[in-house]
Amino acid sequence: MKFTCEKMQLEEAVRLVSKAASPKSPIDALKGILIRAGSDLRLTCYDLRRAIYTDIDADIKDGGSVVVNARLFTDVIRNMPDGLVTVSVNEDFEMLIKCGVTEYTLTTISGDEYPELPEMDRERKLDIPQNILSSMIQDTIFAVSTNESRPVYMGSLFEIENGTMTIVSVDGFRLALRKESIDHGGSDTLRFIVPAYALSDIEKICSDSEETMSLSIGTKHISASVGNTVIITRRLEGDFLSHEKAVPRDFKSKFKINKADLARAIDRVSTILVDGEKKPIKLVFGDGEINLSCRTAVSRSVDSCICEGSAEDVEIGFNDNYLRDALKAINEEEILFCINTGSSPCVIKSAGDDESYLHMVLPVRLSPGN
Amino acid sequence: MKFTCEKMQLEEAVRLVSKAASPKSPIDALKGILIRAGSDLRLTCYDLRRAIYTDIDADIKDGGSVVVNARLFTDVIRNMPDGLVTVSVNEDFEMLIKCGVTEYTLTTISGDEYPELPEMDRERKLDIPQNILSSMIQDTIFAVSTNESRPVYMGSLFEIENGTMTIVSVDGFRLALRKESIDHGGSDTLRFIVPAYALSDIEKICSDSEETMSLSIGTKHISASVGNTVIITRRLEGDFLSHEKAVPRDFKSKFKINKADLARAIDRVSTILVDGEKKPIKLVFGDGEINLSCRTAVSRSVDSCICEGSAEDVEIGFNDNYLRDALKAINEEEILFCINTGSSPCVIKSAGDDESYLHMVLPVRLSPGN
Numbered sequence: 011m012k013f014t015c016e017k018m019q020l021e022e023a024v025r026l027v028s029k030a031a032s033p034k035s036p037i038d039a040l041k042g043i044l045i046r047a048g049s050d051l052r053l054t055c056y057d058l059r060r061a062i063y064t065d066i067d068a069d070i071k072d073g074g075s076v077v078v079n080a081r082l083f084t085d086v087i088r089n090m091p092d093g094l095v096t097v098s099v100n101e102d103f104e105m106l107i108k109c110g111v112t113e114y115t116l117t118t119i120s121g122d123e124y125p126e127l128p129e130m131d132r133e134r135k136l137d138i139p140q141n142i143l144s145s146m147i148q149d150t151i152f153a154v155s156t157n158e159s160r161p162v163y164m165g166s167l168f169e170i171e172n173g174t175m176t177i178v179s180v181d182g183f184r185l186a187l188r189k190e191s192i193d194h195g196g197s198d199t200l201r202f203i204v205p206a207y208a209l210s211d212i213e214k215i216c217s218d219s220e221e222t223m224s225l226s227i228g229t230k231h232i233s234a235s236v237g238n239t240v241i242i243t244r245r246l247e248g249d250f251l252s253h254e255k256a257v258p259r260d261f262k263s264k265f266k267i268n269k270a271d272l273a274r275a276i277d278r279v280s281t282i283l284v285d286g287e288k289k290p291i292k293l294v295f296g297d298g299e300i301n302l303s304c305r306t307a308v309s310r311s312v313d314s315c316i317c318e319g320s321a322e323d324v325e326i327g328f329n330d331n332y333l334r335d336a337l338k339a340i341n342e343e344e345i346l347f348c349i350n351t352g353s354s355p356c357v358i359k360s361a362g363d364d365e366s367y368l369h370m371v372l373p374v375r376l377s378p379g380n
Numbered sequence: 381m382k383f384t385c386e387k388m389q390l391e392e393a394v395r396l397v398s399k400a401a402s403p404k405s406p407i408d409a410l411k412g413i414l415i416r417a418g419s420d421l422r423l424t425c426y427d428l429r430r431a432i433y434t435d436i437d438a439d440i441k442d443g444g445s446v447v448v449n450a451r452l453f454t455d456v457i458r459n460m461p462d463g464l465v466t467v468s469v470n471e472d473f474e475m476l477i478k479c480g481v482t483e484y485t486l487t488t489i490s491g492d493e494y495p496e497l498p499e500m501d502r503e504r505k506l507d508i509p510q511n512i513l514s515s516m517i518q519d520t521i522f523a524v525s526t527n528e529s530r531p532v533y534m535g536s537l538f539e540i541e542n543g544t545m546t547i548v549s550v551d552g553f554r555l556a557l558r559k560e561s562i563d564h565g566g567s568d569t570l571r572f573i574v575p576a577y578a579l580s581d582i583e584k585i586c587s588d589s590e591e592t593m594s595l596s597i598g599t600k601h602i603s604a605s606v607g608n609t610v611i612i613t614r615r616l617e618g619d620f621l622s623h624e625k626a627v628p629r630d631f632k633s634k635f636k637i638n639k640a641d642l643a644r645a646i647d648r649v650s651t652i653l654v655d656g657e658k659k660p661i662k663l664v665f666g667d668g669e670i671n672l673s674c675r676t677a678v679s680r681s682v683d684s685c686i687c688e689g690s691a692e693d694v695e696i697g698f699n700d701n702y703l704r705d706a707l708k709a710i711n712e713e714e715i716l717f718c719i720n721t722g723s724s725p726c727v728i729k730s731a732g733d734d735e736s737y738l739h740m741v742l743p744v745r746l747s748p749g750n
Binding site: 079081082085086088089090091111112113114115116117274277278281282284285308309310311312313314 | 449451452455456458459460461481482483484485486487647648651652654655678679680681682683684
């Protein structure tokens with residue numbers, strides 16, 4: 011195998027695919043990047059859950075395929091001087107990488123030892139603007155469960171119906187939901203669950219433009235492609251919570267609050283939770299005002315925040331991090347905080363009350379001294 | 381105790397002194413900041429090795445002294461809104477901190493439980509411009525030993541003689557030395573060793589100005605003061621290497637090299653040392669050129685760097701990090717690399733050959749395959 015290509019392009023490709031390498035895999039090939047020079051130059055990483063591959067421009071002198079350690083190759087290419095890099099592999103699978111006076115010799119193994127990528131079947135295609143998909147993933151991925159006992163919740167539900175795409179993540183304590191209008195070129199309903207590790211890769215290959223990403227939905231796998239780059243991942247199987255049933259629609263009180271004010275008050279009262287102390291913060295919803303407080307064995311804190319809305323001093327305990335995540339995901343100055351009783355789920359949404367973004371969070375029981 | 385002060389000033393003072401708190405100490409008081417309100421407001425932290433205290437402006441209503449947890453108090457003050465903060469402590473040692481609607485209540489203990497700071501005796505005073513002291517510490521502190529079996533080398537030697545101050549650090553593999561002219565107001569010779577942990581604190585309170593820092597040298601302790609802030613530390617005792625004897629003055633060859641070129645070549649050849657692999661890099665000093673290479677079990681790298689100077693292919697092995705540290709500490713475009721044989725100490729200094737900065741580094745034995 012022998013080819014010459016631009017260092018910058020190779021570096022970018024390596025950075026992109028190497029996310030799917032498995033440095034700790036017992037299988038040597040999976041620690042590596044598969045480099046295949048045929049009519050194109052293709053770089054592939056695959057950790058048996060998801061694969062990323064990308065094609066780059068190269069002047070290919072001799073074809074062939076080898077697997078080179080991903081970590082080492084990434085470091086080597088990054089440290090190369092800018093310019094044309096020549097990569098050649100001899101019969102002993104020794105790879106020589108040259109640019110100017112800089113030379114590296116790396117051990118590789120034959121590309122034949124690399125596992126086959128999963129094949130896509132019975133595909134349903136879908137084109138989504140990259141900037142929309144990216145922001146929808148960002149605003150929901152933090153609420154994906156990390157609990158391995160319910161694997162289906164370790165991904166986000168995609169629901170496409172009547173020109174609207176909804177992404178839902180849920181971890182047992184909260185639910186994050188984003189809706190956007192999209193043109194999905196059909197009238198059927200699509201539902202599939204994409205694992206969080208792949209969502210995070212997909213989000214990273216999205217640019218901030220309206221150009222579309224092409225999703226292919228197979229029976230077992232999903233692929234996402236942008237330009238010359240493709241990500242293939244397993245779908246997660248199982249029953250996903252029905253958000254239509256789970257999220258309350260009617261509330262006794264709604265409070266309109268400046269997001270930054272509330273975020274600062276939350277940060278202040280939770281300051282005393284040092285050293286990983288997990289105590290709830292208490293919000294008391296009153297008349298035009300929310301009083302916040304927190305208490306540990308050795309300290310107490312008190313703060314407040316003015317708002318529009320009124321309730322008869324409803325006390326609700328929250329995990330401060332869940333509130334922070336919810337506020338961070340809303341790109342508006344004002345939010346709506348919708349409550350019923352001190353023990354029922356609350357909903358935080360954008361002030362427009364339009365459910366393009368919605369975050370449901372369950373209260374934490376307050377102990378008597380709180 | 382009750383006082384009011386500016387949040388910003390209190391925050392800065394707390395940030396400064398809390399470096400000397402001991403969050404893991406078995407003695408509760410040492411986890412804290414001693415706050416003493418008398419004619420001034422003084423904040424103190426002391427970890428039994430070094431103490432830092434600072435005085436700030438405050439409107440003191442009632443005097444007194446308490447110890448408050450350093451980590452918690454730092455977080456609380458940082459998260460306060462800007463403005464005037466009122467701190468009061470009641471008879472049960474409950475501290476109430478107020479600013480606007482924000483209130484914290486923290487548990488404290490009596491200031492009587494805080495250990496006494498060391499007393500300075502028979503002081504010798506010395507004034508050094510802060511910018512000079514700071515850069516001298518930065519350029520030598522990295523070569524301080526971390527090996528606890530020879531405590532005297534866990535600090536830097538200060539030598540003041542004939543209007544010149546020299547700081548020397550040595551760790552058994554290398555030596556870093558900086559000289560500067562200073563006016564020390566006397567004709568006697570001063571020699572003392574300052575522990576690295578205190579040097580790093582002293583460096584942080586130096587500003588980038590020519591204003592002086594006042595050092596007091598006692599028999600057992602040293603204090604450094606700038607404005608209202610004082611650091612007191614133990615001196616290290618023991619015999620320190622004589623740099624006059626240890627550093628070679630005569631060399632067979634001297635190479636003048638562009639520092640950035642050499643640094644890049646070192647970074648490139650050492651790229652293959654991933655996963656903490658500790659192999660030397662080999663430098664072959666030839667005619668107007670230095671060839672660099674490195675070899676691990678699975679890879680090799682080669683690079684080169686042009687320079688002024690000539691030798692008959694002298695091969696020397698180096699720890700790449702020691703070379704990197706030495707180059708980083710020289711603020712000039714060109715450096716001098718002075719060598720004798722492949723097994724004798726090398727000296728790297730500024731191209732002016734004036735020894736204002738000098739770094740000696742010992743070679744690493746190269747294995748036959750290298």
